[in-house]
Amino acid sequence: MEGPRAPEIHEWTRVVEFLNTHLRPGQGWSIADEYPTAITSSNRINSRVIFDGDQIISHAIVRPIIVKNPIGVFKVAGIGSVVTSDQYRKQGLSTQILESCLQAARDSNCDLAILWTDLFDFYRRIGFELAGSEVSFEIDRDLVSNTQLRFVEGPKVDPAAVLRLYAQHTVTSHRSIDDIRESLAIPNSRVTTAWDSMGRMVAYAVEGKGADLNGYIHEWGGTLPNLLALFTHMRTTQKRTLRLITPAHSLNLIAKLTELGLPVHRGHLGMMKLLKPDSFFSKIQRHARSLGIADLVLEKKDGKFYFGRGLHVYSTDSEADILRLLFGPTRPSELHAFDRTTAETFDRLLPVPMWIWGWDSV
Ligand SMILES: CC(C)(COP(=O)(O)OP(=O)(O)OC[C@H]1O[C@@H](n2cnc3c(N)ncnc32)[C@H](O)[C@@H]1OP(=O)(O)O)[C@@H](O)C(=O)NCCC(=O)NCCS
Structure with a gap:
């Protein structure tokens, strides 16, 4: 087996054929027409495939999305078209492909990743959690x-x-x-x-x-x-x-x-995963400072997340906890028993208004 790797330009048509065969059998159009900004040869470097001989057997793609909201500009990796051929399933191929996609997204400075699925437990194993609001x-x-x-x-x-x-x-x-x-x-x-x-x-x-x-x-x-x-x-x-x-x-x-x-x-908006916590937190910190909040604590240190205000600092080692704090759907004060000032501050700053419109879903 070879990969995960980005397909070469001459392999792109076969990637689309593989996706059509496995994800859109019998459909009158190509999946590339459904996702014109994601499944396109110009986004080929963000696609990952695994080959067995000359056959594609597993695939996923990242579409980098630049999201602008009142807090700032965020780079979000939309992940989609995750599929492994029937006879190659349960060998860890999609997990490898997804890890490769996440690394590529980190390398291109994506703050977070998002995907839409009903296979919650499959994606939880690699650190995704349902978060955000819809x-x-x-x-x-x-x-x-x-x-x-x-x-x-x-x-x-x-x-x-x-x-x-x-x-x-x-x-x-x-x-x-x-x-x-x-x-x-x-x-x-x-x-x-x-x-x-x-x-x-x-x-x-x-x-x-x-x-x-x-x-x-x-x-x-x-x-x-x-x-x-x-x-x-x-x-x-x-x-x-x-x-x-x-x-x-x-x-x-x-x-x-x-x-x-x-x-x-x-x-929920989707399943999300923080890719660059420090970059993400610094954008929230900057927004907090612009509102006159200078002592906000939001950081990741030695595998743990710390959050609070001034001397009131709380911690968790759960990425899922921090995702729900950042993106909701619940208000921060309903998630944790914060002191009053921290609760008021977090309820003012969070959840981060995050949204991916339908045309951008991958
Ligand atoms: C969902 C899908 C992409 C998973 O692909 P895959 O290559 O089988 O994925 P993995 O092998 O990495 O993991 C699948 C399961 O096999 C298990 N597994 C991984 N390696 C294994 C191994 N060596 N031995 C036994 N089981 C293994 C994993 O733990 C995982 O278990 P889970 O389903 O309980 O979470 C595949 O089933 C598929 O193509 N489905 C149809 C399309 C689809 O639904 N795509 C998802 C859209 S969001």
């Missing part, structure tokens, strides 16, 4: 009526107009116009836009993404009244209950949908 609402009724908007279905919209609305979000990942153009073309996905009387695009929303997220609105942008009208239109035209996925920091949207009485589900 709130989803069932859009099972009309949210508004009497709108002046015009709605257009289909992906033929100006990516620059989408980018302008997207840029209004509190947490975004860096996207070029080309990234958006490619994402708009993802198969089995319904893009709907809302236009005002002046002919300006004022909201967009995307439901479905290839084999995933059927019935889920996972990308959206625009002001609250326009979005409510757009979601209502999508539900009416699709004649089914849709689920809207939102970050926990979308406070106005969440308050409005809660007031309307829509069924709500509170879950």
Whole structure:
């Protein structure tokens, strides 16, 4: 066996074929069309394969995502397309591939890694834990009526107009116009836009993404009244209950949908792992200083995490504990019995608003 290693350029087509065979059998499109910013030859160096002779038998890929939020800029390694051929399973190949992906992500200064799975125990063995927040609402009724908007279905919209609305979000990942153009073309996905009387695009929303997220609105942008009208239109035209996925920091949207009485589900953003704790902590420290908090303790020393304020310092050797403290979903004061000042400080600083929009999931 050979690897884990990045595939050579001439091997890329076979990597995509391997993924299509094992992850999308019988599908009418290529997985590369579903993940245009991840499964692409330009991201080949972040892919890892193991060969047996000239046959690919195991694969995973990292897509570095630059996330900007009010605290700073974070480099996040999105990991996906983890698969081993049936007859080679349970020999540790995916574990080796994932370790190689994590090392590559560390080498390129990713602060943390994230992935989406239901194999929780498999990923816990290599230090991932469920963390962060995702709130989803069932859009099972009309949210508004009497709108002046015009709605257009289909992906033929100006990516620059989408980018302008997207840029209004509190947490975004860096996207070029080309990234958006490619994402708009993802198969089995319904893009709907809302236009005002002046002919300006004022909201967009995307439901479905290839084999995933059927019935889920996972990308959206625009002001609250326009979005409510757009979601209502999508539900009416699709004649089914849709689920809207939102970050926990979308406070106005969440308050409005809660007031309307829509069924709500509170879950995790994904499975996460800290890759560069020192780098991550220094960004939180810098943010704390900008708020006048000079004595925040947040560090990793000799395999242990220390956190607190001033002389009140707490510790844990559990990465899972620290992930939940940093990303939630629970408020810090509900996680630990802190002294009052530390509890107030952490509740002000944490959880870090972290979000990966649907187009960026790997
Ligand atoms: C999930 C998947 C990627 C795991 O691949 P794999 O190469 O078998 O992974 P590993 O061998 O590293 O680990 C798998 C299990 O085998 C066990 N194992 C590892 N080496 C072993 C060995 N030498 N002997 C016996 N068991 C072993 C591991 O402990 C692990 O156990 P767990 O499932 O209880 O956690 C594979 O089953 C697969 O391709 N599934 C379909 C696609 C999929 O679901 N991908 C995940 C998307 S998130």
